[in-house]
Amino acid sequence: MEGPLRRPTWRVMFYTSYAALANRIQEFLKMKIEFVPASEAESASGAWASAAFEGGGLSPGAARFDQAAGGALTRAIAAAKFTGAKGKTLQVLAPAGVSASHALLIGVGPQAGLNAARVETAAAEAYLALKTCGADTLTLSLAGASPEIGAAAALGITLAAYRFDRYRTREKADVKPTIQTVRIAVNDVPATKEAFAPLSALADGVIFTRDLVSEPANILYPAEFAKRVKALEPMGLQVEILGEAEMAELGMGALLGVGQGSSRESQLAVIQWKGGGDEPPVAFVGKGVCFDTGGISLKPADGMEDMIWDMGGAGAVAGLMHALAGRKAKVNAVGILGLVENMPDGNAQRPGDIVTSMSGQTIEVINTDAEGRLVLADALWYVQDRFKPQLIVDLATLTGAIVVALGHDFGGLYSNNDELAERLFKAGQTSGDALWRMPLPEAYEKQIESDAADVKNVGGRPGGSITAALFLQHFVKDTPWAHLDIAAVAWKKPSRVPTIPQGATGFGVRLLNQFVADSYEA
Numbered sequence: 414m415e416g417p418l419r420r421p422t423w424r425v426m427f428y429t430s431y432a433a434l435a436n437r438i439q440e441f442l443k444m445k446i447e448f449v450p451a452s453e454a455e456s457a458s459g460a461w462a463s464a465a466f467e468g469g470g471l472s473p474g475a476a477r478f479d480q481a482a483g484g485a486l487t488r489a490i491a492a493a494k495f496t497g498a499k500g501k502t503l504q505v506l507a508p509a510g511v512s513a514s515h516a517l518l519i520g521v522g523p524q525a526g527l528n529a530a531r532v533e534t535a536a537a538e539a540y541l542a543l544k545t546c547g548a549d550t551l552t553l554s555l556a557g558a559s560p561e562i563g564a565a566a567a568l569g570i571t572l573a574a575y576r577f578d579r580y581r582t583r584e585k586a587d588v589k590p591t592i593q594t595v596r597i598a599v600n601d602v603p604a605t606k607e608a609f610a611p612l613s614a615l616a617d618g619v620i621f622t623r624d625l626v627s628e629p630a631n632i633l634y635p636a637e638f639a640k641r642v643k644a645l646e647p648m649g650l651q652v653e654i655l656g657e658a659e660m661a662e663l664g665m666g667a668l669l670g671v672g673q674g675s676s677r678e679s680q681l682a683v684i685q686w687k688g689g690g691d692e693p694p695v696a697f698v699g700k701g702v703c704f705d706t707g708g709i710s711l712k713p714a715d716g717m718e719d720m721i722w723d724m725g726g727a728g729a730v731a732g733l734m735h736a737l738a739g740r741k742a743k744v745n746a747v748g749i750l751g752l753v754e755n756m757p758d759g760n761a762q763r764p765g766d767i768v769t770s771m772s773g774q775t776i777e778v779i780n781t782d783a784e785g786r787l788v789l790a791d792a793l794w795y796v797q798d799r800f801k802p803q804l805i806v807d808l809a810t811l812t813g814a815i816v817v818a819l820g821h822d823f824g825g826l827y828s829n830n831d832e833l834a835e836r837l838f839k840a841g842q843t844s845g846d847a848l849w850r851m852p853l854p855e856a857y858e859k860q861i862e863s864d865a866a867d868v869k870n871v872g873g874r875p876g877g878s879i880t881a882a883l884f885l886q887h888f889v890k891d892t893p894w895a896h897l898d899i900a901a902v903a904w905k906k907p908s909r910v911p912t913i914p915q916g917a918t919g920f921g922v923r924l925l926n927q928f929v930a931d932s933y934e935a
């Protein structure tokens with residue numbers, strides 16, 4: 414097991430493993446959010462921010478500050494021809510009459526129709542504009558705003574402040590964020606705190622996913638991934654880890670074939686959250702290829718380092734289960750993570766190999782780089798066999814073809830059930846993790862017919878993401894099922910979304926948290 418990079422401190426002894434410690438480190442590094450009475454905003458030192466509406470109108474919090482600062486904001490607005498247009502900012506340094514070092518107005522667009530989503534984005538933009546300003550606190554004045562708006566702002570900042578800097582020991586001081594604490598100034602502190610609690614749990618889930626996806630493959634290999642998930646048990650999750658011997662007994666020849674060229678043992682993590690009644694669980698299945706070299710069908714060197722995020726589906730499922738447990742969601746959910754490393758050694762599987770999946774169906778492995786679907790084939794079968802779930806959603810960074818089809822702003826959605834597809838599509842619209850539905854045409858089955866086995870693992874270039882989904886469908890009985898191809902959205906460089914820093918996005922956590930809330934908790 415790799416140890417922590419920094420010299421271990423006394424703190425280490427409280428944690429039974431590096432995994433538990435890593436989970437705790439995550440909490441230490443999270444942006445500190447406090448809610449304070451709106452009346453404290455004008456007297457705050459450090460950085461200060463509030464909203465301006467399209468047309469230059471000040472929000473109530475900004476108007477109070479302007480008065481305390483002798484009209485400094487009003488004068489600056491006129492001088493800068495600031496319009497309050499969405500995303501535009503205006504900064505005033507050390508205005509007289511107040512103790513703030515920086516005052517920032519963030520444009521939120523028209524006052525009419527201002528909703529939580531827009532405030533979440535605006536708060537993130539305000540944080541990003543000030544994060545390296547030198548002050549260690551930022552006070553965001555939201556006088557007059559509802560608890561929901563205050564909570565949305567806190568979520569936006571928490572997500573925007575994420576950075577994966579665990580291994581940067583010599584970062585220059587001027588690029589490091591200085592803001593350590595964000596104080597959200599609101600009228601009703603207790604109600605805003607209460608509204609933020611479930612969103613804070615959601616943010617923890619997203620951050621857990623981002624950390625997993627960002628970790629390099631020498632640190633986060635299947636057993637380490639499994640350990641970090643196992644360390645979540647104190648949250649009320651039940652976690653079982655199956656190793657290669659257990660999976661061999663279950664007949665998971667498809668999954669095991671992928672990992673057999675790696676010195677790292679393949680794992681299957683089974684995570685259960687029991688927050689509902691007696692109903693069968695909702696199942697989430699994630700592809701967790703901790704590193705994908707392509708195997709014997711080796712990938713080109715250029716960009717291969719990106720394949721650390723080929724476990725993004727499993728990362729999203731792990732983060733989702735974290736979020737559901739964190740906010741005690743009223744649902745029974747099971748998360749299955751197929752964790753492997755796809756490496757090309759002397760024991761690696763070869764193109765032309767035929768493997769027998771847990772379903773009994775045989776698969777001709779034409780291309781060892783189409784490994785995610787082999788992992789999912791057995792994970793999907795396992796979850797149906799053991800849990801008889803009411804529905805299954807799988808997430809996988811499955812194909813480059815989905816990037817070509819939809820670009821970087823949509824996950825591909827495939828389903829054998831229109832109603833499920835519709836619910837997922839809507840959750841995508843609400844949560845910001847957008848999906849676009851793709852077809853499952855029977856006619857394309859021809860492309861994955863094999864002469865030697867029941868099915869083959871690639872169907873050629875045309876409709877490459879579609880034939881991958883059709884392949885998965887072979888391993889789904891009559892359970893409502895959806896497959897999300899997230900290869901284009903699990904990782905973004907650069908990112909245009911203020912709440913998503915570049916790198917690991919955490920795509921899928923907000924989506925499926927929303928889906929659970931809409932479907933089972935509304």
Ligand SMILES: [Zn+2]
Pocket residue numbers: 705707781782783784785
């Ligand atoms: Zn691959």
